[in-house]
Amino acid sequence: MRPEYVERKQTNCEKWDGMERLFSSNDLLPLWVADMDFKVPEAITKALHEYVEMGAYGYYKVPDSYYEAFIAWEKRHHGFTVEREWLRFSPGVVSGFNWGVQMLTRPGDSILIQQPVYYPFARAIENNERHLVSADLVNHNGHYQVDLEAFEETIIKEDVKLFILCSPHNPVGRVWTEAELKGMIALCRKHKVYVLADEIHQDLVMSPHHHTSAFLAENYQEGMILLTAPSKTFNLAAGQNSIIIIKDEELRARWDKFVLSIAIGSGNAFGYIAAEAGYREGDEWLQGVKEQIQENYNYLKDELSRHLPKAVLAPLEGTYLAWLDLGAYLEGKNVTEVMEEQCKLAVDYGNWFAPVGYENFIRLNLATSLDNIKVATASLCERV
Structure with missing residues (x-):
């Protein structure tokens, strides 16, 4: 349909x-x-109608069913087994990687991106007074690839502290293979470079391609934070509800401490309700x-x-x-x-x-x- x-x-x-x-x-x-x-999806409209008709919009307790719906979606669509304690909130993926930049680096630190790439990456680096470094993608008549040798040379030369990965890649449309992801993330692990993996387009992959989560490509849980959202998948940007996945307990504790300092720990009810309905019935x-x-x-x-x-x-x-x-x-x-x-x-x-x-x-x-x-x-x- x-x-x-x-x-x-x-x-x-x-x-x-x-x-x-x-x-x-x-x-x-x-x-x-x-x-x-x-x-x-009709299920989202129905769920929101029911909440609106209830008529009282006070403080909202996020139900377990919201997390269960997302966890089931990840397993069903991506073969990724996510645990409840790994999940955190940001009002948007852009907010999330700005928070990550602030949490994981200091002013003046080098942060790596792969241009051409979604321009809020560069803004997050520059607006937070970090040093922007690019290991540019290689363009072969419209098909873009990663030069892993240049990628590693850049990390070493610039003393890179953080890599912001776009997967699938906006704007060039690449769905990175598991081997490509493993190559990039393994080099980050080797050189102790944190990874912020923006996977907001994970559900918008065209056949016969298949999205592999960065966590599945390389076990670098101590240095990686993954960001995704229902906003691209179900057209819910107005809901301002994104999902942060952090496997490592110490990294989660750092995230939680940072979030306490800015007092933005959860989103609005409409975003949660819409997302849950989409993850349950939007296939x-x-x-x-x-x-x-x-x-x-x-x-x-x-x-x-x-x-x-x-x-x-x-x-x-x-x-x-x-x-x-x-x-x-x-x-x-x-x-x-x-x-x-x-x-x-x-x-x-x-x-x-x-x-x-x-x-x-x-x-x-x-x-x-x-x-x-x-x-x-x-x-x-x-x-x-």
Whole structure:
């Protein structure tokens, strides 16, 4: 069953109604913010209705059933056996890795990322007065790989204290193999580098690829914190509810002490209720979402191959984000002007993800209707 598209304009939606913050106009087709234009699973709506109709919204005790639903989901979908005592809270994955940066490092410490990568990684490092270091991914005509030799050399040269891993990778769409993950994490273990593993897109993996949790790839529990959330999986970003997984008892104690210092130990009831319902009954809905995303990607790929054959579209192994190299057509042009004034699209620009070398790349959000993808694709093919 395919997901139901929702018209979100004039609903106080950041993606549709908040474009003036970053773009030249609020009258663009928005394919930027990474959330979906799909109605959530019916089970989530029903659970929230029941809570709203109850009518009293005081302090909320998180039920055991919430944790049980997530634990069962991880086992069912990823073969990952999670224990209740490992689980902690943050209001978002971005908040979580900012907390991790503050907890695990000191001002001036080197923190490693792999550009091009989700730009809040760099902001978390810079805003917390740490030193940003990148072991850039290697681009083989749209397929990105890790250079483990360069990865280790960078750790040693820069005296890296923390690595922020993006798995699956945003924006390039890679689903790292178990061997790739093991290689990176083993080097971090060797050099006593902490790992923050952002696995927020773990449930959005396209067949035949399979997500492997960083904890399953390499047993580095004393140095690793994993972050995930129902927000990408079920379109619940407004619920502000993310899940932190920490196996090591000492690391958990450090996390708990840090959280006490900022007094943010739990989230809101609506986020917990929505997440639990999704984890319990959202399997079929998620499969439909992935089928829609794959159809949207295939359409984009086919049209680009016909009309912009020199464009390089990265293979979509995971996430719902298309990473597109338009360098053959945009070289020497003002990319912002082409996208916003000619194509009438709001997109994420490549230089948001890496400061150099990606000026002619864009990231497109595929979690919308095929009709919107057709409009965007036609605009790109006709006007780039």
